[in-house]
Amino acid sequence: MSVVDAAIRPPLITGGKTYADVTADICRPLENKPSRLWWIGFSISFFCLMILAASLFWTVWTGIGVWNINKSVMWGWDITNFVFWVGIGHAGTLISAILLLFRQKWRMSINRSAEAMTIFAVMCAAIFPMFHMGRIWVGAYWVFPLPNAFGSLWVNFNSPLLWDVFAISTYFSVSLVFWYLGMIPDIATIRDRATTKARKFWYNFFSMGWTGSVRTWARYEVVSLILAGISTPLVLSVHTIVSMDFATSIVPGWHTTIFPPYFVAGAIFSGFGMVLTLLLVARKVLNYENYITIGHLEAMAKVIMLTGTMVGLAYITEFFIAWYSGYEYEQFAFQNRAFGPYWWAYWTMMGCNLLAPQVFWFKWARTTPWFLFMLSIVVNVGMWFERFVIIVTSLHRDYLTSSWVMYEGSFIEVSIFIGTFGLFFTCFFLFCRFLPVINMAEVKGILKNRE
Amino acid sequence: MFCFSTSINKRNLIYGVFDSEVNLMSAVEEVREKGMEVFDCYTPFPVHHLDTAMGISRTRLSIAAFLCGLTGFCLGLLLQFYMMVFDWPMNIGGKPSDYHMLPSMVPVVFECTILCTAFGLAFLFFFRNKLGHGVRPDILDLRQTDDHLLIAFDADTLDLNAKNELVVILNKNKVLSTHEYVGQYAVNHGGVHA
Structure with a gap:
């Protein structure tokens, strides 16, 4: 064997599991009746999903006047939530693609659920810019390169908003392909264990006739590596392009070259926050403590600390550059952020994103599940506020003093945001019910510490 | 073989x-x-x-992946050149609508490359292994x-x-x-x- 692991390195999977144990443990939640906890969680999520449906219907029926956005603050909760969800999605690709390229084997127990999270988060994100267009039924002509009815007036390829359309839709579809391809061997495992007619039919359908032949595996590994290789620049490009929506404008506070790396670091930070939130619950509820071990949690806490410090550095750099530029509008925008009427949002952001993750210097904080759960929520809150601060505080006091306004989300805007959590968690609960949350094939490959 | x-x-x-x-x-x-x-x-x-x-x-799927990517790259360029330069050059804020806009074509060309590589590779993988629904x-x-x-x-x-x-x-x-x-x-x- 050419794979050599150091003998002193602790095992990635604990509990002395055999191959059969892995299959049995991971298939158990899908093969038994859902637990009471699952039903409670699913019902709450589904209720929130219905809130989303109702508030989106109301938005389309009445018009986006039901949102509080206005002439000055033309991007409010909608784009805040869009960037928030897109950012969350990034952790999935980071874990499955970048950690694959770096040969980080601890990724194998968490990559499946993180990729699922990516897909559901991007679905939530896409809702916001789509409905922000108002007349969503003609939206296709505005975002896709389709000729309009009066002749071939095409979309504007000079606009970063259009780049975003391409980036997000590519990101969603490529992530979906990567996720599904990685799942085929596991679906085949479930197929061969299925007892009922319906299960046999559906898992057979989606397993595409997988047998585990060596030739297939050899190609599968090459394909996974290439997909990881192209997903890595893809994920970096997506949030870079999202940041260009802001950075290419001339709004003080947005017009900064630091945005792309700063947004990418923030995306990884918020994504890992959400991965932690979900997995801390999932490992407990589904009894996966031997697969998602304290070692996994600790590794994720370290990534959170690193990226949290990176965004913190970006916040401070932005502030410094605003002063150093000598450009008074830029200086005002940053003073207004920290000490203006939205000071509470700014300092929430600073506290949650820069200060809070510093507790991860202590091993106790990185290895205590309940504490990690609290911190992951803090990170999620902090990253929402980061986007709110960037968008709203830059817009609400712009060049023209007569246009200064205050902005707060309307009831409908808030319900759409809550509703997207419903969509996200409904999808996640269904995923836990019907598909293997942990990549069985890959985990079997790392069971034994080979010498 | x-x-x-x-x-x-x-x-x-x-x-x-x-x-x-x-x-x-x-x-x-x-x-x-x-x-x-x-x-x-x-x-x-x-x-x-x-x-x-x-x-x-x-x-040899890796070679196929490169060819898919190349196809996507060309399609992305073709798409933008046709729409923005030949068919209906738009003047928005005086920004160029000719080969000078190449830098702003980069993101879309990049995304098209990735999209074609991923989908081309996935379909070839299924075809090569005779995998398919049903x-x-x-x-x-x-x-x-x-x-x-x-x-x-x-x-x-x-x-x-x-x-x-x-x-x-x-x-x-x-x-x-x-x-x-x-x-x-x-x-x-x-x-x-x-």
């Missing part, structure tokens, strides 16, 4: 069941040393270097996707001597059990093919 995933239909196979990839690997290596061909192995997880041990050459899986042992690792030989290519030798090698490497399989429409030679 140009070989699609090999179907077990219409074949007489002898297969051994293992529970450890180390034993499977050494069995494959010993069998190959004797000059016998392994028909295929079936494993529930990827066993690294098993393909090279079996003498399977590296897949394809009947060729399963020899229901636990080959769970915890059993299988090594299969084409019985028609082995004479009695070779078969005996094979059984010795498999037993030496702690095979759990050996079976014969007669595929649909395959002729049963009674286990011996002269």
